[in-house]
Amino acid sequence: MSLQGKKIVLGITGSIAAYKAAVLIRLLIKKGAEVQVVITPAGKEFITPITLSALTSKPVISEFFAQRDGSWHSHVALGQWADAMLVAPATASSIGKMAHGIADNMLITTYLSMKAPVFVAPAMDLDMFAHPSTTANLNTLRSYGNHIIEPAEGELASHLVGKGRMEEPENIVAYLERYFAQRDELAGKKIVITAGPTYEKIDPVRFIGNYSSGKMGFALAEECAARGAEVTLVAGPVQMKTVHPTIRRIDVESCAEMYEATTAAFTEANAAILCAAVADFTPETTAVTKIKREGDDLVLRLKPTHDIAAALGRMKQPHQRLVGFALETNDETAHAQDKLRRKNLDFIVLNSLRDAGAGFRHDTNKVTIISESDIKEYPLKSKTEVAKDIVDELVAKVNSQRTTVNSQQTTDKL
16 A cells, blocks of 8 residues: 555644544554644644544644653654655645744644645635635645645535535545655656756856746656656756755756756656757857947847757657657647657647746646647646646656567567
8 A cells, every 4th residue: 555654744723624634544544654643722622632642642742842841842853754744624824824934833843844745635714715815825835845635615614615625534545645656656767857948148247048937847857756756957047946855956057058968867867858948049159258338239140059859859769758848929739749740759748928827937837738649738737736747648658668668578578
């Protein structure tokens, strides 16, 4: 079982849905998990620590210090101990504190110290869940790499009907099982990912660049690493940081530098995802001193940069997979299909600047995944969720290649 032996910190906050925590604990333990409860003071108004301790066979943690002897409950140790943290139920208040780092109780402090993946199951009335502040806080948590287990629709404690009910314990456990099952999907695989823009120098203070933030590429790196891959992230000049400890990051500035790093890493890789927004042209010459304004016109002569996707397409071996991106403004599908064929890609991820909320700088994206045999359109999602869709497609391609190899080996033996 995928939860066998897993250590889970269960955070419980002040919601009527806290009663479901008892069922949730029983299900997790039945699956072989070890559960440590951390509960907020408000959470204890809805379910008692005695009940929770009896179910987990562990003392429940609520305060920073034990009242009797002053011993310290180490949130740092909990963050290192756990394989996952699950906050269920998560109130609007606790979600806001998690999003903004307001560490005024043991649960939030534990969350801020957590090294393992964090899962959040919101529970609140429909108007609270629909409020823009809640939406913004959940999007912030997603951008940090947290997993949001969407609430269900139904009758709420207010007797109103709508979205806000904490997902049922059985479904939460199934969500965790799927996550841990996915963690091994890319085990042993080496994946190269490019992210961000490139800067092509004009002089010491000016460059040709673009608006790429690197958010999509970094989300892909985190998702591949979470599924067990050994990731090499070749990043252009961006301010983002990686979270997963196994990601190997190579920082570059120009297309030439990205070309050298990516082609070198691809020789030993199983796959590459080319998400960077690489400059197509670079100045023929770079001034060694700042260009002064003299006259009304300045003419820059540009030359083509290295075509990284085409180069990797030529290098690609039968066991390797290559994924490209296309950002288009018109005739999107036709241009993407042409790029797919010309550059020997296994599939291409199409973005359109005509889609609101997609493309550069946004936390969301709307993509179409195109292969030789299929076109899959997806709705607007957070870039974290889009990364999951893209990596799902990559896993399917890797598995199909493995099946082909196994079939060929069987045929050879016959």
